[in-house]
Amino acid sequence: MSQKVISAEKRAFMTGNEVVAWAALAAGAEIMYGYPITPQNEIMHYWTRLAPKYGRSFLQTEDELSAGFTTAGGVMAGRKAFTATSGPGNTLMQEPMSMAEMMRLPTVVVVQQRGGPSTATVIYSQQEVTLTTIGGNGEGMRIVYSTATHQELFDYTIKAFNAAWKYRFPTFVLGDGYQAKMREPLTIYDPAERGIGMVPPEPFVGKEGIPGEDRPPAQYRNTFNLEEELYEKVMADVSEYEKIAPEVAEFQADGTEDADLVLVCHGVVFRAVREAVAKLREQGRKVGYFRPVTLRPLPVRQLREMVGKAKKILLVESAYGQLARLFKEAAYGSGTEILTLFRPGLGITAGEVEAKVKEILT
Amino acid sequence: MSPQPAMPRSWRVDTKPHKFCPGCGHGLILKCLGQVIDELEIQGRLIFGCDIGCSLLSWDFFNLDTIQTHHGRTVPVMTGLKRARPDLLCIAYMGDGGGYSIGAQHLVNAAARNEKITVILANNTQYAMTGGQMAPTTLPGQKTETSPYGRDPELTGFPLQGPEMVGAIGREGVYSARGSVGNLRQLRRFLKKALENQIEGRGFSFVEALSACPTNWRTNAVETWSFIEKEMPKYFKTGEIKVPGAGREEVANG
Ligand SMILES: Cc1ncc(C[n+]2csc(CCOP(=O)(O)OP(=O)(O)O)c2C)c(N)n1
Ligand code: SF4
Ligand SMILES: [Mg+2]
Numbered sequence: 001m002s003q004k005v006i007s008a009e010k011r012a013f014m015t016g017n018e019v020v021a022w023a024a025l026a027a028g029a030e031i032m033y034g035y036p037i038t039p040q041n042e043i044m045h046y047w048t049r050l051a052p053k054y055g056r057s058f059l060q061t062e063d064e065l066s067a068g069f070t071t072a073g074g075v076m077a078g079r080k081a082f083t084a085t086s087g088p089g090n091t092l093m094q095e096p097m098s099m100a101e102m103m104r105l106p107t108v109v110v111v112q113q114r115g116g117p118s119t120a121t122v123i124y125s126q127q128e129v130t131l132t133t134i135g136g137n138g139e140g141m142r143i144v145y146s147t148a149t150h151q152e153l154f155d156y157t158i159k160a161f162n163a164a165w166k167y168r169f170p171t172f173v174l175g176d177g178y179q180a181k182m183r184e185p186l187t188i189y190d191p192a193e194r195g196i197g198m199v200p201p202e203p204f205v206g207k208e209g210i211p212g213e214d215r216p217p218a219q220y221r222n223t224f225n226l227e228e229e230l231y232e233k234v235m236a237d238v239s240e241y242e243k244i245a246p247e248v249a250e251f252q253a254d255g256t257e258d259a260d261l262v263l264v265c266h267g268v269v270f271r272a273v274r275e276a277v278a279k280l281r282e283q284g285r286k287v288g289y290f291r292p293v294t295l296r297p298l299p300v301r302q303l304r305e306m307v308g309k310a311k312k313i314l315l316v317e318s319a320y321g322q323l324a325r326l327f328k329e330a331a332y333g334s335g336t337e338i339l340t341l342f343r344p345g346l347g348i349t350a351g352e353v354e355a356k357v358k359e360i361l362t
Numbered sequence: 363m364s365p366q367p368a369m370p371r372s373w374r375v376d377t378k379p380h381k382f383c384p385g386c387g388h389g390l391i392l393k394c395l396g397q398v399i400d401e402l403e404i405q406g407r408l409i410f411g412c413d414i415g416c417s418l419l420s421w422d423f424f425n426l427d428t429i430q431t432h433h434g435r436t437v438p439v440m441t442g443l444k445r446a447r448p449d450l451l452c453i454a455y456m457g458d459g460g461g462y463s464i465g466a467q468h469l470v471n472a473a474a475r476n477e478k479i480t481v482i483l484a485n486n487t488q489y490a491m492t493g494g495q496m497a498p499t500t501l502p503g504q505k506t507e508t509s510p511y512g513r514d515p516e517l518t519g520f521p522l523q524g525p526e527m528v529g530a531i532g533r534e535g536v537y538s539a540r541g542s543v544g545n546l547r548q549l550r551r552f553l554k555k556a557l558e559n560q561i562e563g564r565g566f567s568f569v570e571a572l573s574a575c576p577t578n579w580r581t582n583a584v585e586t587w588s589f590i591e592k593e594m595p596k597y598f599k600t601g602e603i604k605v606p607g608a609g610r611e612e613v614a615n616g
Contacts, residue, residue: 030444030446031445033445045471057445057446058439059416059442059445061438061441062467062468062471063467065435065438065468066435066438066467066471068437068587069431069432069438069439069442070439070441070445071433071440071442071443072431072442072478073429073438073439073440073441073442073443073444073446074381074441074442074445074446076429076439076442076443077442077443077446077447077450078446078447081442081446095432096432096435096595097433099431099432099435102400134450134572151382204427204429205409205428205429205443205450206407206409206427206443206447206450207427209406210404210405210406210425211406211425212372212374212405212426213405213425216426217424217425217426217427217428217431218427219421219427219428219430220421220428220429220430221418221422221428221430222430222431222432223414223421237425245476257615272454295497326482343406344570361610
């Protein structure tokens with residue numbers, strides 16, 4: 001089908017949005033559907049420049065409802081399809097993604113978070129965690145990767161296509177405006193060169209043969225008549241989700257074994273936290289960090305183990321407790337004190353984290 | 363006169379009798395559609411999409427690969443499918459609420475972009491599945507659950523003219539027509555031309571079918587037919603509004 005996008009592994013220096021476009025190409029994405037919104041626009045801009053060279057396509061839709069539903073149509077046609085959005089667009093994206101959840105569609109959505117609520121800022125936040133992980137009228141049967149660096153944006157965009165097509169839960173890459181717009185070095189590569197096999201897409205509809213004659217018709221619905229019917233459907237999905245959760249969940253941790261204080265964060269804030277923890281360690285402070293890479297599902301077992309040993313937890317995020325809610329639910333029952341540093345819509349520096357830790361540990 | 367086969371070949375026998383109320387227009391429209399699918403021999407490459415509303419009851423109606431989507435969102439799902447697999451034929455089937463109200467932006471933009479899909483819309487002048495509320499197509503004076511004293515055009519406007527709107531938006535390649543369950547031969551002809559428009563890759567095709575909802579209209583058989591044949595045509599003219607390669611072709615004004 002597609003020719004090789006990246007022939008040899010190479011260093012690149014580019015914005016996060018450009019990284020996503022290259023990663024989607026390298027992952028074999030065949031079609032992007034999208035609606036303009038800052039700060040994700042350049043994903044479309046790069047995609048529309050690159051895609052025709054590799055026989056891929058693009059459709060600019062009338063809104064994000066349409067971007068999400070056309071993406072659903074694209075994957076049901078058996079194509080690796082994706083879209084990207086942010087903020088108010090992510091709000092609209094919840095309707096199609098709830099259908100994707102119900103119908104187990106391997107959609108991939110890249111979210112570059114901006115400030116909220118409403119139109120807010122076009123710049124940055126971590127305020128789309130609740131929406132992206134458990135938005136929609138359902139149970140949040142989704143896979144969400146929260147990236148911290150451009151390398152991760154590349155790696156996890158590729159991984160998102162594989163997770164989506166392997167597990168058939170709608171999959172999200174959760175970035176933010178800082179990652180979207182900032183330039184940074186990274187290594188781009190062809191997944192095959194790294195031994196990463198890409199899960200092949202498969203059509204839901206339009207397979208060979210006449211339905212009803214050569215094969216049964218493929219008929220997909222999201223409507224059920226009876227409570228019991230729905231209950232069984234949802235519980236089957238929940239139990240499958242819980243079964244795959246341990247192999248999907250990813251995290252990074254350091255210094256948590258002997259720590260007086262463990263810092264918990266995700267996404268770009270992890271950069272500040274890691275730097276602050278390194279500095280504090282140099283100063284002889286017993287601090288560590290725990291950073292879930294997947295926000296859905298969370299690495300619950302490792303998280304609970306960590307909380308069990310930690311004396312205190314400090315939750316750091318550019319939102320007013322959206323990660324904290326997910327974290328506290330997973331940590332429920334532990335007596336460990338949980339402190340917070342919430343900066344909704346604001347960037348967080350290593351210096352601020354360091355100062356906060358010192359305030360706690362004096 | 364040759365005896366009519368009981369069911370079109372493209373119908374799914376094991377899901378019949380169908381789930382629509384007795385006297386419902388949806389069944390008649392889908393019968394015409396089934397006959398046209400048989401005639402065009404496209405069962406092996408046609409994907410049927412249905413909306414939320416009573417059209418969803420057709421999710422297992424045909425021996426066709428089928429996707430039942432959300433309210434008003436069948437047009438984008440079928441658009442996405444067609445863009446990803448241009449070799450397939452795609453039908454989006456919906457009600458007037460789905461197409462003209464909650465999904466109007468999709469209909470307008472699909473027509474403007476000349477998406478190579480076929481949209482078939484059953485106009486029963488109200489939201490049937492939710493119990494008979496006013497729709498953009500409700501006739502002036504018509505009583506519904508949310509216009510219990512009759513629709514007042516001063517307050518809520520006049521019935522939306524769907525095929526005319528699509529005809530006005532659509533450029534070369536767009537087919538747009540309005541048929542009625544009161545004239546099945548004509549409706550079949552329009553459905554066939556709409557699908558041929560897609561098969562030949564000309565562009566967007568749209569057929570509104572004046573339909574019946576005796577359940578929410580609370581009408582008996584005579585009153586139902588009288589509403590379809592006398593009341594609805596006062597606001598909805600049947601005929602072809604836009605035909606590729608021509609101006610206005612068949613204006614019957616049933
Ligand atoms: C987003 C959303 N809003 C509202 C509804 C509730 N709803 C279900 S069917 C329907 C009306 C359908 O009317 P129409 O499209 O005209 O189809 P009909 O039932 O008349 O054939 C509505 C409003 C819904 N399912 N989804
Ligand atoms: S409620 Fe009306 S539109 Fe719906 S199935 Fe019954 S008659 Fe048909
Ligand atoms: Mg209706």
